[in-house]
Amino acid sequence: MNNGEGKVALASRAPQRIDGRRERSRSSHRRIVKAMMELMTAGDLMPSAARVAEEAGLGLRTVFRHFDDMDALYAEISDTVADRVLPIAAAPFAGADWRANMRDLTERRARIFETMLPFRLAANIKRYQSPFLMGQYEQVIAAERDRVLHLLPPAILAERMTAEALCATLSFQNWRALRHDQGLEADMASQVVAHMVETLMGTLPPHIE
Structure with missing residues (x-):
């Protein structure tokens, strides 16, 4: 494969990687909101960020990355x-x-x-x-x-x-x-x-x- 072909191949794969990251980010965002609402509905009216992360199956840093x-x-x-x-x-x-x-x-x-x-x-x-x-x-x-x-x-x-x-x-x-x-x-x-x-x-x- 020459250099030109290599650049074309990398360019064609880059958007897919970016889209994949964005989709994972959107999925994490939805899981965090869903976890918080489910905890409240179940009676935990003051869930901590750590509890939300646990319910969502995500790391605590992921929660704070989505919500300041x-x-x-x-x-x-x-x-x-x-x-x-x-x-x-x-x-x-x-x-x-x-x-x-x-x-x-x-x-x-x-x-x-x-x-x-x-x-x-x-x-x-x-x-x-x-x-x-x-x-x-x-x-x-x-x-x-x-x-x-x-x-x-x-x-x-x-x-x-x-x-x-x-x-x-x-x-x-x-x-x-x-x-x-x-x-x-x-x-x-x-x-x-x-x-x-x-x-x-x-x-x-x-x-x-």
Whole structure:
């Protein structure tokens, strides 16, 4: 083989080696995120980087090579969970009136919060040590509250006590208390939240629609 042929052969093999490294890197990245989420789902809400590496079957240095710190890993998990719940949250409301839309939101929140439960419990533990998680917490809480208020007509917004009570009832904190503190199954927790919403709507004066 002459020098020209050798250079051509090396050039043809180089992209394959590069692609192989990239694919291994992507595979490791996916395994790390999957390991972290599985540990949280199983109840380990504060897994160490070493535990994540063990679960993923990778070296500790590989974990830190993909994520500079644990905040970066939490950010990746947040994006993954958001992809799961966004189709539910973003679907348009088509109820005949605000009460129907509020019932729809109640059912959606049960599905969304149950999907998010282990990851938000984990984030709540860590957020006081993480500016990223604290900022994300504040944004999510504001967005959840705004969604409830957006569905309420002006007459209901003027009844501030009821409006605030609906926000609290449909909050993640309420779902966490029912599921985590009171130990209710998801179906029962969903029924309890629906009962609370119906009770609050039933306290409004008849002329408010």
